[in-house]
Amino acid sequence: MLKARSRHASFAVVLILLGLLLTLQFRTQRLMTSSLEALSTEELVTMWKKLDVKRTQLQTEVNSLLEQLQALENKSSSGLDAQKALQKELDRLQLAYGLIPVKGPGITVTITGDAPLLYYDLVDLVNELWASGAEAIAINDQRVTAATIINDITEGNNIYITVNGNKLLYPIVIKAIGDPHTLEKGLTFTGGLVDNLNTLYNIFPDIKKAESLSLPAAPPPTWRYARPAPPANKESEKG
């Protein structure tokens, strides 16, 4: 009797242990894909570099915002200075959001009509250019913003890539303003996007650096469903 009971007890212990192990294992597996521990040294170094760049950019942004705040607070008496500060901020937002034509150095990416290009490739290219530090992008002289729609339509046997509903004619020229060297490297590194386009899809984009590119403005988006959220934490922040 006693023997049987201790046997049962040890069996229970083994089972509990098994359960624990199983959960631990599943948790480990779950963490694997998104945790830093799952990355190779090379990938970790890439991540480190990206974050370092990001931190510098964020610090620059903080400094510029602090500067604005000080300028406003110090010169509260003069209407002219306040107007200047406001105009400056408005200009910067218009510049970055695409509401005015812009110019600057950068690169052009040209794709000719014989390439078996899909609109996904264009989505990839634009995504890669933003990731490589592009400050403004246009596709065949249509400025790309958050509201830009890249898609395709089928007419008969032909599939046309469209930007905001307009059919794209070849050659497709993507202009990106930013540091020309960084932008070019961002696309052409070994195993990068252009490398993949070459080897997997037989698409050979022609990439050229440019000293001065001109990009047109985009129309402002219209909102029918979205509206500014009421400031939820304002009270607590202020107090």
Place this chain on the structure above:
Amino acid sequence: MRNFYFSLLIVCLFSGLLLAWQFQVHKRADGAGDGPGLVEIITTLENDTKTLEDKIVKLRSDLDNVRKDQVSGRRQLEELQKQIETLKNIAGLTAVTGPGIIVTMDDNAAGAQVAKSSSPATFRPDDYIIHDKNVLYMVNELKAAGAEAISVNGQRIVTGSHIRCVGTVILVNSTRIAPPYEIQAIGDPDRLAAAVEHSEEFIYLKSRDFPVRVTKAKNLVLPAYSGSIPTEYLRPASKGGGDNA
């Protein structure tokens, strides 16, 4: 009695196997990290950037309050401030609210378990996880369906946003995000939901048994973009350009 020993044997064997597997996973993780150095550096950097982002969001809203105080009663300035606020809204620099949908995409963990045990030789983990492209193309589908504002795991999608990966880790606006991936989009809920359900991306993931689903929502709140707006190389074309009418 014999039956009992037999099952005990099986259980022990199984736990032994599990233990070994567990150790292997740990070993792989440690070895890949090349010591704790890099992981620690990255974690510190992530904390730094988070702090800076919080600061940016606070500064942007502080600036608005100061400007509002200063312009009150001055008509011309009030007009400028209004324009700034409108621009900040459409640029994604403020939180927005409205109806829309939530698309949830998760790794196919169940499928991976089955495939791994049934045919370990041909098992490819890559076939069972959501990749950066799945998220990127889904966001593009939502834009095409008229989404007015989008966020991915709390990261607002703005003009210069990018969705990429390093190894198996997905980064949105250079910030690491983890599964399940939740894309929130403000717009016409019916139109957005229909577009997602008919999209190549959604159909493909469903056919491979990935846990993906669409939920309509009456009232979503999307956070403000907390990153930088680089304008180091950008110049207005009208200033000094000469030929811009």
